Amino acid sequence: MSSSVPVLDGQDDAAAEAAPTPFSPALVEEMLRSLTKTIRTHQLYLPNNPIYQRAIDGLRVAFAALWQETSELVIEVTASEFRWLGHVVMRETSRAESLPWVFYKDGLRELTFLQGVEDSELAVLLDIIHRIRIASPEEDDLLTLLWEQEFLSFRYRFVDVAFDDAAPLTPGEAHEPATKASVRDEVAAEEMHPNIVRMEDFDSATYFLDEQEVDYLRREIQTEYQTDLRRNIIAMLLDIFELETSPATREELCGVLEGVVLHLLSEGQYGAVAYLLREAKTVASRAAELTAEHRARLAQLPARLGQPDVLSELLRALDSAEAIPAQEDLDALFEQLGGGTLGVVLGWVGRVQNTLLSAILEKTATRLAAANTGALVQLIASTDEAVSLEAMRRSGALRTPAAVTPLGAILSGASVRLRQGAAQALAEIGSPGALRLLEDAVDDEDRDVRLTAVRALGAFNHRAALPKVGDVVSGKAVRDCDLTEKMVFFEAFSILAGDGGIEPLDRLLNAKGLFGRRADPETRACAAMALGRIGTRDAMATLERAASDKDVLVRNAINKALRGGGT
Numbered sequence: 001m002s003s004s005v006p007v008l009d010g011q012d013d014a015a016a017e018a019a020p021t022p023f024s025p026a027l028v029e030e031m032l033r034s035l036t037k038t039i040r041t042h043q044l045y046l047p048n049n050p051i052y053q054r055a056i057d058g059l060r061v062a063f064a065a066l067w068q069e070t071s072e073l074v075i076e077v078t079a080s081e082f083r084w085l086g087h088v089v090m091r092e093t094s095r096a097e098s099l100p101w102v103f104y105k106d107g108l109r110e111l112t113f114l115q116g117v118e119d120s121e122l123a124v125l126l127d128i129i130h131r132i133r134i135a136s137p138e139e140d141d142l143l144t145l146l147w148e149q150e151f152l153s154f155r156y157r158f159v160d161v162a163f164d165d166a167a168p169l170t171p172g173e174a175h176e177p178a179t180k181a182s183v184r185d186e187v188a189a190e191e192m193h194p195n196i197v198r199m200e201d202f203d204s205a206t207y208f209l210d211e212q213e214v215d216y217l218r219r220e221i222q223t224e225y226q227t228d229l230r231r232n233i234i235a236m237l238l239d240i241f242e243l244e245t246s247p248a249t250r251e252e253l254c255g256v257l258e259g260v261v262l263h264l265l266s267e268g269q270y271g272a273v274a275y276l277l278r279e280a281k282t283v284a285s286r287a288a289e290l291t292a293e294h295r296a297r298l299a300q301l302p303a304r305l306g307q308p309d310v311l312s313e314l315l316r317a318l319d320s321a322e323a324i325p326a327q328e329d330l331d332a333l334f335e336q337l338g339g340g341t342l343g344v345v346l347g348w349v350g351r352v353q354n355t356l357l358s359a360i361l362e363k364t365a366t367r368l369a370a371a372n373t374g375a376l377v378q379l380i381a382s383t384d385e386a387v388s389l390e391a392m393r394r395s396g397a398l399r400t401p402a403a404v405t406p407l408g409a410i411l412s413g414a415s416v417r418l419r420q421g422a423a424q425a426l427a428e429i430g431s432p433g434a435l436r437l438l439e440d441a442v443d444d445e446d447r448d449v450r451l452t453a454v455r456a457l458g459a460f461n462h463r464a465a466l467p468k469v470g471d472v473v474s475g476k477a478v479r480d481c482d483l484t485e486k487m488v489f490f491e492a493f494s495i496l497a498g499d500g501g502i503e504p505l506d507r508l509l510n511a512k513g514l515f516g517r518r519a520d521p522e523t524r525a526c527a528a529m530a531l532g533r534i535g536t537r538d539a540m541a542t543l544e545r546a547a548s549d550k551d552v553l554v555r556n557a558i559n560k561a562l563r564g565g566g567t
Contacts, residue, residue: 143158
């Protein structure tokens with residue numbers, strides 16, 4: 001990880017000795033700082049995102065300040081620095097994310113920005129830099145991509161990277177390639193040199209490393225390469241913040257930490273972001289002489305990421321990314337962002353297309369819901385139907401008693417889909433309060449809501465619901481039910497009524513009406529199965545009296561119930 005460090009007065013001897021400038025180098029530093037920030041934002045957000053637009057606007061403001069002083073800005077490029085008229089205006093301490101290195105490694109040694117570049121060609125330049133940073137070795141280099149665009153307000157000078165010490169070349173100039181003879185002369189001179197060291201000369205030496213020592217070094221090197229230095233750097237920055245009480249120093253570090261968060265997010269290092277947020281919270285609580293402004297800036301780090309538009313953009317980027325973060329990294333990040341993000345996460349659970357991310361987000365949502373039941377219960381009343389359904393589903397899975405009241409409100413007047421979700425959640429909670437609400441759902445207009453309610457009332461043996469269930473079984477409403485609903489109602493009735501249900505079931509199975517008519521075969525078959533579930537001697541006797549029924553459907557149901565198939 002690297003960070004852009006503008007060089008202040010007194011930090012660089014060469015800058016101090018450089019010639020006077022026509023205007024303050026701080027304007028150039030500010031423009032480059034804004035450029036670096038915009039490049040990172042470009043990696044994370046789509047062009048229509050408000051955060052991206054604000055970064056672009058900030059960069060244009062920085063350019064506008066420059067154009068009040070000049071119409072042309074020429075930047076010299078080195079491996080780790082940008083220089084302007086001999087002054088170092090940006091220095092990158094590491095090549096991993098170094099903006100100077102991006103240009104330098106492909107041979108660019110001078111950049112010229114002309115007035116108006118921010119209006120027409122800035123977005124194209126940002127796209128090219130982003131492509132280079134994620135490009136594979138087989139793709140075009142930076143010089144080729146720039147050449148293809150034919151910029152008018154952005155110019156550059158370059159050298160052939162194979163002859164880096166040569167003078168800069170402009171398009172159309174040529175260089176003399178090395179000849180085979182010159183290469184042979186260099187090799188021969190090297191072989192004749194007495195001080196040349198070759199590893200093969202030491203293979204048989206007395207003190208050459210043995211195999212165990214080589215294995216040890218190999219393991220240590222591998223461990224070193226696998227160590228995540230990002231957390232060490234974050235810890236160092238926060239240590240400096242805590243120890244250095246100067247407001248100016250802490251102000252600068254706040255900006256650096258905000259930039260680090262953006263950089264880590266663009267690189268998909270969500271575990272490192274979680275670590276930074278957690279440690280920043282600790283530092284904010286214990287740092288001495290901390291101003292209210294700096295405390296607020298540290299506290300705003302998770303708040304900014306937790307904003308719905310920012311978080312939605314992050315999840316959208318994850319859904320289209322090839323590499324998905326580890327479960328523990330995403331859990332750690334959302335743990336730091338807090339319960340306020342639960343609504344956004346629940347809204348995205350059913351929307352993501354990446355199956356791996358869907359499984360990870362499902363577990364993350366469950367963990368967030370379990371840790372933030374208050375926020376979960378509030379989301380049941382969300383105007384976003386997808387969020388409300390997910391909140392109900394998790395309330396049921398967690399058997400959250402506090403969710404009963406808002407679920408009852410949904411059950412009494414929401415859309416069919418929401419009522420189905422509320423009924424299912426109440427059935428899973430199964431508390432006395434939840435079952436009382438499900439009693440009313442027995443009369444719901446929707447078949448699935450009724451089925452869910454009746455199954456739950458029977459499963460929990462909620463005897464208070466017997467009158468309502470009995471009215472359906474014995475009344476005319478049962479005629480309008482399909483076979484599945486009839487079976488559910490009769491099964492619940494047999495559980496709730498017990499021996500007390502034998503008489504009404506006997507009437508349905510065996511009694512004849514005023515004109516000698518009996519109930520329809522499906523209803524009679526369901527009554528037979530219900531008697532079989534009761535299973536007492538009197539219930540079996542009632543079944544045996546009807547064992548020779550002429551209707552095949554009824555007779556089969558009776559035989560099955562007598563064999564114990566109804567239990």
